Amino acid sequence: MHRRSAAGRPPSRRLLRPLAVAAALVVSVAACTTTGPGTDSSASGDGPQRVTLQLQWSTQGQFAGYLAAVDQGFYAKRGLEVQIKEGGVDIVPQTVLAQGQADYAIAWVPKALASREQGAAITDVAQIFQRSGTYQVAFADKGITSAADLRGKRVGNWGFGNEFELFAGMTAAGLTPARDVTLVQQQFDMEALLSGEIDAAQAMSYNEYAQVLEARNPATGQLYTPADFSVINWNDTGTAMLQDAIWASTERLSDPGYEDTTTRFIAASIEGWAYCRDNVESCRDIVVKAGSTLGASHQLWQVNEVNKLIWPSPAAGAGTIVPAAWEQTVRVARTAVNADGQTVLTRDPDPEAFTNTYVERAIGLLKADGVDVVGAGYAPTTVTLNPGGS
Structure with a gap:
């Protein structure tokens, strides 16, 4: 779409953007x-x-x-x-x-x-x-409903210029991102969120957010629903x-x-x-x-x-x-x-x-x-x- 993968990092199974397409189509x-x-x-x-x-x-x-x-x-x-x-x-x-x-x-x-x-x-x-279509997504039980709630949390972001809405949102909420959260380089999927490695993940409304809703909840055997997650939408914070x-x-x-x-x-x-x-x-x-x-x-x-x-x-x-x-x-x-x-x-x-x-x-x-x-x-x-x- 608009992002580039981390150099030397192999794409994960759930990466929905093939890296070898170049200009094939x-x-x-x-x-x-x-x-x-x-x-x-x-x-x-x-x-x-x-x-x-x-x-x-x-x-x-x-x-x-x-x-x-x-x-x-x-x-x-x-x-x-x-x-x-x-x-x-x-x-x-x-x-x-x-x-x-x-x-x-x-x-x-x-x-x-x-x-x-x-x-x-x-x-x-x-x-x-x-x-903007950029979200920050967390499991609902983490209680992360605003940028201020990211304090002390493990916060995933893609980098490569895709992180600035997130950083602006945290700063506007009174957080110093480099000090108040643990920043984690996120791959271009939602596996780190689903596995519990991070508390909040960067996602596009039209892509990665759908990935979590296409995954099965191991506790129920059914697909996750929007009620299982909380979403910070940067359009609502003035940093989109x-x-x-x-x-x-x-x-x-x-x-x-x-x-x-x-x-x-x-x-x-x-x-x-x-x-x-x-x-x-x-x-x-x-x-x-x-x-x-x-x-x-x-x-x-x-x-x-x-x-x-x-x-x-x-x-x-x-x-x-x-x-x-x-x-x-x-x-x-x-x-x-x-x-x-x-x-x-x-x-x-x-x-x-x-x-x-x-x-x-x-x-x-x-x-x-x-x-x-x-x-x-x-x-x-x-x-x-x-x-x-x-």
Whole structure:
């Protein structure tokens, strides 16, 4: 997805992000011989424009909207032939974009801003996830219902830039993380929590949290239920950071052809997410068909939970970058200190770090076509998880 495993540490059995995928998967509207990114960003000839999108991780429900836009022909409708490239353990999507190896990339805002601070000329052009999906999960009997309750506990975190919401939350609760808790390097699964090695584990709402609900409670022989756990949601503490966004090349946005392509790409992508909002099971099937290695019930959970991070969208429409959420992300990125004493950012990003120009144009196109870009009446579905997510 968006994380990298610890160097030299073998992946565990429950790691749901295959490390050997690299860029193995390529999904396109039609089979063809492709040219390099950036060569087809303006209309030319009679065929569709070829565009490359770099994902953060392997095929899963986190990216269902883009896969649906391919499957349902939304990109084709906008005159685009989109090639979707999987991420992997050694792939940093914003770097791939900055180096000209993709036309667009999906990346978390703080990580992309850190790359921008280091010289990557990239711009957030559509903020797809409006809310953070990061949790800290504990067994209910541990009595951990807030960041303050982590005092004296063994607290797992992934590191690699995924820990800053947790550290900001603990700091806001009056804890000094390096002194008041025992920090444990957590693998990308929930086994350490389930075995009792740690008291609270980092989890994504759409992935690792489902893992504990797919596991059997040895005391009952049945699957665990949400009542068996407590969850700290960083959206509730004021330390959440913006996550999945569509990033474009800052320099190429001065080219009218790339600007037009960006508008149409965003419009089709948002229409894909609107389709997944209204057709959860269909999008589960699209993800499975695209080559996901995860189980069907786990993928249905993912699509449903990711929808909660997108819908309802701001009144201006899906993908809109809300200044208050952006400013909170920057504040946490500049002030939250991890166990190494590091912050994500050392200075405020420049004004070109984000723009609503293209998403506003895209929303105009979608409204003209009668697409619901807000989802004010959105309600999540109920998902029944199977053992192991099958």
